[in-house]
Amino acid sequence: MSLLKIVNLTKKFDDVVAVDGIDLDVADGEFVTLLGPSGCGKTTTLRTIAGFYYPDGGEVYFGDTLVNNVPPNRRNTAMCFQSYALFPHMSVWDNICFGLKMQKIPVDQQKQRVSKVLEMMGLQRLENRKPGQLSGGQQQRVALARAIVTEPEILLFDEPLSNLDAKLRVQVRVEIREMQKRLGITTIYVTHDQDEALAISDRIVVMNDGRIEQIGNPYEIYRNPLTSFVAGFIGLANIFEGTIVKRENTRYTVEAPFGTVVIDGEGKAEPDSSGTLKFSWRPEEMKVRADNGVNRIRGTILHTVFMGNTTDLFFEVNGFRMRAQTDEVDVVRSGDTIEFTVPENAFSILRG
Ligand SMILES: Nc1ncnc2c1ncn2[C@@H]1O[C@H](COP(=O)(O)OP(=O)(O)O)[C@@H](O)[C@H]1O
Ligand SMILES: [Mg+2]
Incomplete structure (x- = not known):
């Protein structure tokens, strides 16, 4: 009780x-x-x-x-x-x-x-x-x-x-x-x-x-x-909405404004029936220079903020802003082009 x-x-x-x-x-x-x-x-x-x-x-x-x-x-x-x-x-x-x-x-x-x-x-x-x-x-x-x-x-x-x-x-x-x-x-x-x-x-x-x-x-x-409120209020999050163009069980291919991503939705919320999917991921999930990663995202660095144990990277992909967090950016400067990968299971599916 x-x-x-x-x-x-x-x-x-x-x-x-x-x-x-x-x-x-x-x-x-x-x-x-x-x-x-x-x-x-x-x-x-x-x-x-x-x-x-x-x-x-x-x-x-x-x-x-x-x-x-x-x-x-x-x-x-x-x-x-x-x-x-x-x-x-x-x-x-x-x-x-x-x-x-x-x-x-x-x-x-x-x-x-x-x-x-x-x-x-x-x-x-x-x-x-x-x-x-x-x-x-x-x-x-x-x-x-x-x-x-x-x-x-x-x-x-x-x-x-x-x-x-x-x-x-x-x-x-x-x-x-x-x-x-x-x-x-x-x-x-x-x-x-x-x-x-x-x-x-x-x-x-x-x-x-x-x-x-x-x-x-x-x-x-x-x-x-x-929800996007929880994603945005607790920690930092990149939040986007896209169209589901392919679905295999709980694996979704989503066309988002910045590009196409594959999301492993195992254990995550079920998307609604609208065909659009709202999703988020944490800046620290973005891997710099991963050799064989999926979900490659290529962006231009806007600015970087050194935080001691990590560095915040603010960058732009096709006009959309995102942030990443990494501890291996000794060579990154504003204006550089950089490629990140995001693991398929790093995404959350949002209900609202
Ligand atoms: N004694 C009160 N009289 C009138 N409005 C109140 C009173 N206490 C709280 N509110 C209103 O109720 C809402 C919730 O307030 P509150 O519970 O104090 O929020 P929190 O503790 O999360 O900041 C707010 O809009 C606040 O202005
Ligand atoms: Mg209070």
Whole structure:
């Protein structure tokens, strides 16, 4: 049985449909990320799970209990925000202990649980400090400690790392994931950062305009996007549409604006019956100077961007722009003509 089940959930603010009929099942102990651009309905979904908003349509279940009208304080969830929401006048210890006091947990148990969480988060020596005397990363750790000390059934995160610099963001996200795995707490995590979502999640729910575009594990979402929105939002993608001129089982020959390609659609989406096929591939799938590769694409380099471990190549084929990524371009200059190959199985077939 799923620990959290959302069925056809809809939430409106006046005439704005913030969440438009979404379905989601979350298993016990799973780490699920809601990923999408600003305004797509992530926070609204999270706050509806927490009980801060009541749905306009659909159902939210914790286990087999319908919680649509259960107030937040009776849902056994805990929420972590980017703004930390720590009490500035209270010590680290008192901030973490606050929820336990509210729940009227016996004092000796309060002490035991706070000490344990302080140790787990590496905050032992900071317990007497006020939030203002802590770095951003330490404050985020206190906020996390305060959330997990109440032993919630579901842990909710709303863009918890947005206030941290890039290095710290990576460090704290690893800590969050390790802590979540160790405790086995079911977690719903909201972010607009695709790298964060790929790195941290068991499954990613890609949202767009109040709807779910795709649900899958990070590998599936990256390797096999099902819509042009997902292909374009997660990682970089070349996206084109062409006419199917030949089909052998799941192998399609497609006449695209830039030329003809052969696509191995095994394990990919089935194209619709229109005869046109929308497809994408990742820049890093383009091989430079492969001797016997298929799908040869010959283009003119517009410009190159050195990225350290790789180089981005922007080029043009018959007037159409594409990008490639490669680590062997020491001799490539703008204006050069270059030939790439793309493996037949490197393409995703898109539904929309
Ligand atoms: N309290 C509110 N009142 C009115 N409109 C809101 C409110 N909260 C969110 N919205 C609108 O609902 C949509 C989804 O918002 P939100 O869930 O905050 O998106 P996200 O967290 O993905 O950025 C947006 O169009 C936003 O403007
Ligand atoms: Mg938000």
